Amino acid sequence: MPKPSTRCCIETMRDDPATPIDDYDSPWKAAVTHAFPEFMGFYFPRAAAEIDWARGYDFLDQELAQVVRDGELGRRLLDRLVRVQTRDGDEQWVYVHIEIQGQRDPDFAERLFVYNYRLYDRYRRPVATLALLADASPGWKPRGFRYRRFGCHVAIRFPVAKLMDYRTRLDDLLTGANPFALVTAAHLLTQQTRGNAPDRYAAKWRLARLLYERDWDRQRIIDLFSVIDWMMALPDELQRTLWNELEELERKQHMPYITSVERFGIEKGVQIGEQRGAANLLLRLIERRFGPPDEATRERIRASDPDTLLNWSERILDAKTLDEVLH
Template identity: 30%
Template structure:
């Protein structure tokens, strides 16, 4: 199943917007008044020439300190290499400016696994003159050394360790430090699940690596040892429960579809399986 990278990043940054700006754009953070933050609805733009539709990832309306007017922060996650991306950022900027008539702060987050020197500008010039020099803020995650962030009690830092520059041999240590960060931050369960789910999407340890992780945590001498172990056990139990639920759902789906193939009506299937007719219909539709 393909990963919806844009949705994951949008949910993460929308939940921890101020933490994201504070961590990666500290000078910008000093100027934004975070008492005034609202998230705008998604914008869908059509590229008539290419015949493609693009959805803007995240739009945040806010204020600058000491100023009355509103500004819009546009954050775009780019999960794949696209040479024309700077041009697309300029098109987004132009259309957003045209619609909202407010200053736009454009930010691009490059989250793919390769290391490149990404452009942060779109220029248009001729031999006889310079027409356009559009620039945007950038964050290239793979260029970030994950060890520089493990002392940050910042939820964005914890989640995005999974997309930073680490080697295969560092995967176990990476997850151990991620868990230690979760324990230190003492987040509520919903936010903790969001961070854990994001991290696990991009860093899934093998069974052997998980065993190594548990051994290393057991040997820790810090006061976090028991809390980290509890966290590991808690999420292992939740994964098992999700697996059981999915297994039961797939089993029931097979039974319902078999009964339907034998010519049984939806009403009869519902009465024999203790499902509602709507649930039976959904199982039959999800083939």
């Protein structure tokens, strides 16, 4: 998941101090991981039709982090690199670079251009860049980047899907067969109910009921509910009410999913524990290499996300000063 400089919650709910900040990047990564073929089929159907899904696919997030680590331009929700194979057999492997952008950014198209040629330079294989825009600016839809000098013309043009374009199709989303129809609906309803906890509760409860009505396997329902639950943050009191309603729904429909969903919450707690362990390990490495850090540095490290801690831990191998590690 992203670094602090690029982490973006599209909208925040601070009208009510008891309401947590809406978290978009974590659930989007979970959703893409759990259902990548459906993600492609929903937002980029033409590309999905050219992929040989029977031959599998591989996420290459660590490789992507190495390629773009010094190109942190703008703010985004998520970027992922996936290796796939095509149906036509002409290319053994194609790299799909997915960028989910959560905020309008004048440098967005240039960044995709930079990442695309860096990935090509690394792998010497075709790289397809695809952009999903999750921002709240209806008229912003960059599609490419180009420049021309002295007869040399360099350009990239990439497919774009924009979540706000689905606003008029909310009813279709709520009845759609693709799981990303509900994920898109959850994203839009999260934006629409910002600062209005009762409406947020009603929207989340409706999505949960629709999810339980789908003829999907048990694990998919658990995974998607986890995404919706994570995305549509509620004040504690309303969240407890929602859990009670879900428990009653499961009792009536004889669908015991709630235990697994509760386990997801425990897993989030484990992730927090892992983050703390990584922060403590980095602090020990810093102390051995550069001496005891000051309290401000300690607090900064303890508050950082796992991806940032990993990057800093890698830098410490070659850095000559603490500033080189952290900046």
